Amino acid sequence: xxGNTFGNLFKxxxxxxxxGKAIGIVIDGCPSGLKINxxxxxxxxxxxRPGQSQxxxxxxxxxxxxxxxxxxxxxxxxxxxxMLIYNLDQHSxxxxxxxxxxxxxxxxxxxxxxxxxxxxxxxxxxxxxxxAARVLGGAIAKLxxxxxxxxxxxxxxxxxxxxxxKDYTExxxxxxEKNIVRCPDNETALKMISLIESVRNDGDTIGGTINCxxxxxxxxxxxxxxxxxxxxLARAMLxxxxxxx
Amino acid sequence: xxGNTFGNLFKxxxxxxxxGKAIGIVIDGCPSGLKINxxxxxxxxxxxRPGQSQxxxxxxxxxxxxxxxxxxxxxxxxxxxxMLIYNLDQHSxxxxxxxxxxxxxxxxxxxxxxxxxxxxxxxxxxxxxxxAARVLGGAIAKLxxxxxxxxxxxxxxxxxxxxxxKDYTExxxxxxEKNIVRCPDNETALKMISLIESVRNDGDTIGGTINCxxxxxxxxxxxxxxxxxxxxLARAMLxxxxxxx
Amino acid sequence: xxGNTFGNLFKxxxxxxxxGKAIGIVIDGCPSGLKINxxxxxxxxxxxRPGQSQxxxxxxxxxxxxxxxxxxxxxxxxxxxxMLIYNLDQHSxxxxxxxxxxxxxxxxxxxxxxxxxxxxxxxxxxxxxxxAARVLGGAIAKLxxxxxxxxxxxxxxxxxxxxxxKDYTExxxxxxEKNIVRCPDNETALKMISLIESVRNDGDTIGGTINCxxxxxxxxxxxxxxxxxxxxLARAMLxxxxxxx
Amino acid sequence: xxGNTFGNLFKxxxxxxxxGKAIGIVIDGCPSGLKINxxxxxxxxxxxRPGQSQxxxxxxxxxxxxxxxxxxxxxxxxxxxxMLIYNLDQHSxxxxxxxxxxxxxxxxxxxxxxxxxxxxxxxxxxxxxxxAARVLGGAIAKLxxxxxxxxxxxxxxxxxxxxxxKDYTExxxxxxEKNIVRCPDNETALKMISLIESVRNDGDTIGGTINCxxxxxxxxxxxxxxxxxxxxLARAMLxxxxxxx
Numbered sequence: 001x002x003g004n005t006f007g008n009l010f011k012x013x014x015x016x017x018x019x020g021k022a023i024g025i026v027i028d029g030c031p032s033g034l035k036i037n038x039x040x041x042x043x044x045x046x047x048x049r050p051g052q053s054q055x056x057x058x059x060x061x062x063x064x065x066x067x068x069x070x071x072x073x074x075x076x077x078x079x080x081x082x083m084l085i086y087n088l089d090q091h092s093x094x095x096x097x098x099x100x101x102x103x104x105x106x107x108x109x110x111x112x113x114x115x116x117x118x119x120x121x122x123x124x125x126x127x128x129x130x131x132a133a134r135v136l137g138g139a140i141a142k143l144x145x146x147x148x149x150x151x152x153x154x155x156x157x158x159x160x161x162x163x164x165x166k167d168y169t170e171x172x173x174x175x176x177e178k179n180i181v182r183c184p185d186n187e188t189a190l191k192m193i194s195l196i197e198s199v200r201n202d203g204d205t206i207g208g209t210i211n212c213x214x215x216x217x218x219x220x221x222x223x224x225x226x227x228x229x230x231x232x233l234a235r236a237m238l239x240x241x242x243x244x245x
Numbered sequence: 246x247x248g249n250t251f252g253n254l255f256k257x258x259x260x261x262x263x264x265g266k267a268i269g270i271v272i273d274g275c276p277s278g279l280k281i282n283x284x285x286x287x288x289x290x291x292x293x294r295p296g297q298s299q300x301x302x303x304x305x306x307x308x309x310x311x312x313x314x315x316x317x318x319x320x321x322x323x324x325x326x327x328m329l330i331y332n333l334d335q336h337s338x339x340x341x342x343x344x345x346x347x348x349x350x351x352x353x354x355x356x357x358x359x360x361x362x363x364x365x366x367x368x369x370x371x372x373x374x375x376x377a378a379r380v381l382g383g384a385i386a387k388l389x390x391x392x393x394x395x396x397x398x399x400x401x402x403x404x405x406x407x408x409x410x411k412d413y414t415e416x417x418x419x420x421x422e423k424n425i426v427r428c429p430d431n432e433t434a435l436k437m438i439s440l441i442e443s444v445r446n447d448g449d450t451i452g453g454t455i456n457c458x459x460x461x462x463x464x465x466x467x468x469x470x471x472x473x474x475x476x477x478l479a480r481a482m483l484x485x486x487x488x489x490x
Numbered sequence: 491x492x493g494n495t496f497g498n499l500f501k502x503x504x505x506x507x508x509x510g511k512a513i514g515i516v517i518d519g520c521p522s523g524l525k526i527n528x529x530x531x532x533x534x535x536x537x538x539r540p541g542q543s544q545x546x547x548x549x550x551x552x553x554x555x556x557x558x559x560x561x562x563x564x565x566x567x568x569x570x571x572x573m574l575i576y577n578l579d580q581h582s583x584x585x586x587x588x589x590x591x592x593x594x595x596x597x598x599x600x601x602x603x604x605x606x607x608x609x610x611x612x613x614x615x616x617x618x619x620x621x622a623a624r625v626l627g628g629a630i631a632k633l634x635x636x637x638x639x640x641x642x643x644x645x646x647x648x649x650x651x652x653x654x655x656k657d658y659t660e661x662x663x664x665x666x667e668k669n670i671v672r673c674p675d676n677e678t679a680l681k682m683i684s685l686i687e688s689v690r691n692d693g694d695t696i697g698g699t700i701n702c703x704x705x706x707x708x709x710x711x712x713x714x715x716x717x718x719x720x721x722x723l724a725r726a727m728l729x730x731x732x733x734x735x
Numbered sequence: 736x737x738g739n740t741f742g743n744l745f746k747x748x749x750x751x752x753x754x755g756k757a758i759g760i761v762i763d764g765c766p767s768g769l770k771i772n773x774x775x776x777x778x779x780x781x782x783x784r785p786g787q788s789q790x791x792x793x794x795x796x797x798x799x800x801x802x803x804x805x806x807x808x809x810x811x812x813x814x815x816x817x818m819l820i821y822n823l824d825q826h827s828x829x830x831x832x833x834x835x836x837x838x839x840x841x842x843x844x845x846x847x848x849x850x851x852x853x854x855x856x857x858x859x860x861x862x863x864x865x866x867a868a869r870v871l872g873g874a875i876a877k878l879x880x881x882x883x884x885x886x887x888x889x890x891x892x893x894x895x896x897x898x899x900x901k902d903y904t905e906x907x908x909x910x911x912e913k914n915i916v917r918c919p920d921n922e923t924a925l926k927m928i929s930l931i932e933s934v935r936n937d938g939d940t941i942g943g944t945i946n947c948x949x950x951x952x953x954x955x956x957x958x959x960x961x962x963x964x965x966x967x968l969a970r971a972m973l974x975x976x977x978x979x980x
Contacts, residue, residue, distance in 0.1 A: 001253070002746035002764030003468025004815045008246070008498070011737035013748050014470060015761050015815035016804040024803070024817070026750050026761055029737030032850035068759070068819070069751040072859070078850035079714070079860035080739045080750035082759070084803070107469075114465030115767035115813035124807070125814040130470055220359030223248025224352075224569070225259060225375055226484045235480035239471045245490070247501035247519030249570045253743070256492035258503050260516050260570035261559040269558070269572070271505050271516055274492035277605035313574070314506040314513070317614070323605035324615040324959070325494045325505035327514070329558070360522035360568035369562070370569040469814070491743070493958025498736070504960060597959075604955030620960055710849030713738025714842075715749060715865055716974045725970035729961045735980070 006236065008227075010144075012137040016087075017119050018127030024084040025133040027070070027140055032078030034144055036071050044139040045085075047177070048132055062088070065136055083136045087129075128241045151215045156183045158209035159192040160199070168213045207244070251481065253472075255389075257382040261332075262364050263372030269329040270378040272315070272385055277323030279389055281316050289384040290330075292422070293377055307333070310381055328381045373486045396460045401428045403454035404437040405444070413458045452489070496726065498717075500634075502627040506577075507609050508617030514574040515623040517560070517630055522568030524634055526561050534629040535575075537667070538622055552578070553622055573626045618731045641705045646673045648699035649682040650689070658703045697734070741971065743962075745879075747872040751822075752854050753862030759819040760868040762805070762875055767813030769879055771806050779874040780820075782912070783867060797823070798867055818871045863976045885951045891918045893944035894927040895934070903948045942979070 005013045009029050016023025045063050063085045070081030099120045102108040107126035111118045118124065142152065155176045157164045164171075164185050175184040181196070183189040192208075199206045222229030237243050250258045254274050261268025290308050308330045315326030344365045347353040352371035356363045363369065387397065400421045402409045409416070409430050420429040426441070428434040437453075444451045467474030482488050495503045499519050506513025535553050553575045560571030589610045592598040597616035601608045608614060632642065645666045647654045654661070654675050665674040671686070673679040682698075689696045712719030727733050740748045744764050751758025780798050798820045805816030834855045837843040842861035846853045853859065877887065890911045892899045899906075899920050910919040916931070918924040927943075934941045957964030972978050 001468050001472075001744050002742075003472030004470055004761075004763045005740065005746070005748070006471040007737075009736050011740070013740075013761050013763065013815070015763075015817045017807070017812075017814060020804045020807075021801075022803045022817075026739075026748050028739045028748065028750075032852050066756075068757045069755045069860075072752075072755075072852065072854040075852060077752075077852050077854050077859065078846075079752060079854070080748070082750045082757075110464050111813075117767050117807065117810060117812050119807040119812050119814070124812065125469060125804075219355050223246050224370060225249055226251040226480070227246075227248030228484050230489075231480045231484035234483040235471070235476045238479040239473050239476035246499050247497075249516075249518045250495065250501070250503070252492075254491050256495070258495070258516050258518065258570070260518075260572045262562075262567075262569060265559045265562075266556075267558045267572075271494075271503050273494045273503065273505075277607050312511070314510045314615075317507075317510075317607065317609040320607060322507075322607050322609050322614065323601075324507060324609070325503070327505045327512075356568075362522050362562065362565060362567050364562040364567050364569070369567065370559075491958050491962075493962030494960055496961040600954050615959060709845050713736050714860060715739055716741040716970070717736075717738030718974050720979075721970045721974035724973040725961070725966045728969040729963050729966035734965075 006239075010141065012134075014130060014133035014137070016085075016130070016133060017121070017124040018129040019087060019121035019124070020119070022084045022086045023129060023133050024068075024082060025137050027081040027083075027137055030070065030076050030078070030081050030140060031144060032076050034076040034140075034147075036067070036074055036076065036140075037143060038067075040143065041065060041083075041136065041139040044135050044142070045132065048135045050128075063132055081140065083133075085132055085136075126241070131240060134240075148218075149216045150218075152212065153215075154210050154212040156181055156192065156208055157211040159183075160195050160206045160208070162188065162191045162195050163209070164188045168211060173213065251484075255386065257379075259375060259378040259382070261330075261375070261378060262366070262369040263374045264332060264366035264369070265364070267329045267331045268374060268378050269313075269327060270382050272326040272328075272382055275315065275321050275323070275326050275385060276389060277321050279321040279385075279392075281312070281319055281321065281385075282388060283312075285388065286310060286328075286381065286384040289380050289387070290377065293380045295373075308377055326385065328378075330377055330381075371486070376485060379485075393463075394461045395463075397457065398460075399455050399457040401426055401437065401453055402456040404428075405440050405451045405453070407433065407436045407440050408454070409433045413456060418458065496729075500631065502624075504620060504623040504627070506575075506620070506623060507611070507614040508619040509577060509611035509614070510609070512574045512576045513619060513623050514558075514572065515627050517571040517573075517627055520560065520566050520568070520571050520630060521634060522566050524566040524630075524637075526557070526564055526566065526630075527633060528557075530633065531555060531573075531626065531629040534625050534632070535622065538625045540618075555626055571630065573623075575622055575626075616731070621730060624730075638708075639706045640708075642702065643705075644700050644702040646671055646682065646698055647701040649673075650685050650696045650698070652678065652681045652685050653699070654678045658701060663703065741974075745876065747869075749865060749868035749872070751820075751865070751868060752856070752859040753864045754822060754856035754859070755854070757819045757821045758864060758868050759803075759817065760872050762816040762818075762872055765805065765811050765813070765816050765875060766879060767811050769811040769875075769882075771802070771809055771811065771875075772878060773802075775878065776800060776818075776871065776874040779870050779877070780867065783870045785863075800871055816875065818868075820867055820871075861976070866975060869975075883951065883953075885949065885953075887947065887949050889945050889947040891916055891927065891943055892946040894918075895930050895941045895943070897923065897926045897930050898944070899923045903946060908948065 004015060005011060007029070011028045013026045013028070014024070042065065045065060049063065066084045066086070068082040068084055070076055070079050102112075106123060108118065108120070108123075111124070111126060122129070145152070153173050153176065155171070155173065159181065164183055166185065171184045173184055175186065176182050179186060179189040179193070181189050181192045183192055196206060222232065249260060250256060252274070256273045258271045258273070259269070260271075287310065290310060294308065311329045311331070313327040313329055315321055315324050347357075351368060353363065353365070353368075356369070356371060367374070390397070398418050398421065400416070400418065404426065409428055411430065416429050418429055420431065421427050424431060424434040424438070426434050426437045428437055441451060467477065494505060495501060497519070501518045503516045503518070504514070505516075532555065535555060539553065556574045556576070558572040558574055560566055560569050592602075596613060598608065598610070598613075601614070601616060612619070635642070643663050643666065645661070645663065649671065654673055656675065661674050663674055665676065666672050668674075669676060669679040669683070671679050671682045673682055686696060712722065739750060740746060742764070746763045748761045748763070749759070777800065780800060784798060801819045801821070803817040803819055805811055805814050837847075841858060843853065843855070843858075846859070846861060857864070880887070888908050888911065890906070890908065894916065899918055901920065906919050908919055910921065911917050913919075914921060914924040914928070916924050916927045918927055931941060957967065
């Protein structure tokens, strides 16, 4: 069955495996006449990129996106907007050794049971790399929402037992990108980084919490009863790898 | 836009306002040949009923359901299964006084902004009464899942700062219905009840946490990437009134 | 699987069997604030009613509809609009003799193969009676489209080899309801009726063609490429029993 | 709004403009473990290609497809199967002269009204070139259906007033590809070709009828009432450019 589509009016479909030829997204229903700022999209993509710091996964994914359809003379036309990122690193020799092993807490076992076949190279479709396609979709959505002055900003508010106990109104959100853990409060950020490094030295990982602030969101968005805004946001968030609550 | 439908193969659509003629559900895609145990459905409905104890809302909703379609000679036929609950209490004089007032933390304001019109009797469509229709759908789903020995059991694991800190494997789930707060550990249940009563005396309410245990769930349910099981469960849960996390 | 829903923004779900308790429709996404003219709806329902003339099926279905939800003080509220028609004639003794027989050109065999169970009373779900629920949905849609001066009028343009060879611009559409075959040209109508009667005397039936004229339809309705207006109309038309081209 | 997706379990989304970078398709829900015969897909694509004969459009589209995702070691994995065809001929200078003109019976005017912007190069999204993406989807579907010995074969049965008045059971369907008009009866085919050439000499075009024969189709496919097989086929067929009945 088909589960790679999200949304109704602005409908996204993502595709692609971690070590296949490419990953990408089709956005169907994007309003026409929207100016496509490619630098902004590239910047959003860069923010997602692993290997930016010592504290996260170290694979360097220097992603470049390409627009295949839906844009004419720099503007959307209302037809499906398709964007691709070619995977530079397709050699899967690194992954031969996991071919016969299921990694704990990964989807390897589930995929085998469900599909009877598994693209074992880097998690295939279940790799977190799939989120790069979502970032492309999110960047287009942000460009559209900007016209209505709606902003969406997220930050790390907790790592393990280190948490930022301020309300978002007391926080300077422009500071979020200033440190590698993306907590807008520098003091708390330093504590988080130090906790992550210590856990990492033990060969472990640690979870955290992300807060998201949406400004100028109009009243009445979402559709009762099953498509309430918070319900669809919860679905989207929990469809991200490793998101748990 | 339409948001009252959930699911794809087993697709439910709920309808009805708190003080309208009736609330109900259409289940489209329910497999044929399923025996309909009406007593079980009625029992599930009774479990939802408010006014069962001193600690919750006191409206007494003695709901009787009626099957309109989709069942023939006691079995489902594969056609849409429609169930109704007539609202006994339709007189809305009680609600005249809230006609012009928005209740805090209710959807009154949002509905007015979104629709420009509002059935102000008891919250109308935004009333928690809508969940009675979901219970009907859930009861049918449970009857179907029983054939595969899949069980779904929920219990209250936390109220305010009183929490049950045992793993579900250490808990006797048959005890859940034995007390009015539905915590399977009697000692913890008593503390929860006492906390609720004290908060209630202050004219306030208090939140809690529900745990749900699904047994015999086969591997591979749900569809990557946006229809993962946990993503759709999150959506369903957060579409319930007053559910927040 | 679920196939009883049609539409996206104005989404209808029909339910009910020919000789079950009731048939009905849930309209999800109907705009709020629409005045519900019950007399108009009842008139539309009456137009569908079989047994109106000597030339069609003779079962008399004096249908009365009932609104269960979605309307408050005579106007739609934007919540699901549910309408019911109770089946007066539920005694299925007439149908005992077809319990074990498949009627030619009916869905009896297909339903048995597909569902393994069949509500054999009058065709159950596959009865043309299901279209009464569609008429309710169509009546609401017409009320809404009237606000935009969009009209939808259909007439019989051909029966067997008798056809009305005029363009719709040369036809007085107000004459359509003046005769029992619903051809707006009286002379042609008489020929059609006489052909039907002669075929009927032979114990046979005969097919025909219906033309539909939509006025004031704005340019750009429908969505390329699979939801073009003509594509969705074709789907809707060919989902009607006995429609073949 | 989004209209470029068709299907539910085997869900296709097509994208791309006539003179954009590429056109393509995402197939979501294709069963895993299906062997991908690339030569068969290429052959299907070649059958669609215009410019194959003197009697149709003369643009030569020597299309090569490329698989981007969903296939691993020659088999489908159950993840979205994405296929691309790069457009070789993107220079739009030929189309500068139609920039300001609406071609009769094309979607030019409608697109301008609907989207306020138009990719005027070769019809953009409304070009018949979009069907190449459908052919890719159809080829995969055929590979899957072959496992169940279900075949789908179409042929031209009528051009203008020249028609093939034999039942499909009397026709040798292996002859369909033997002539350029694709009518399996050679004598009729010659008459059709001669009619097309004469119309073409007058600077006109002429319509026709296609018959399609599906063998080994199991009983019970499709879902009552709106997703009946014939209803969804009608929708699919009438979503093709220039299909009218």
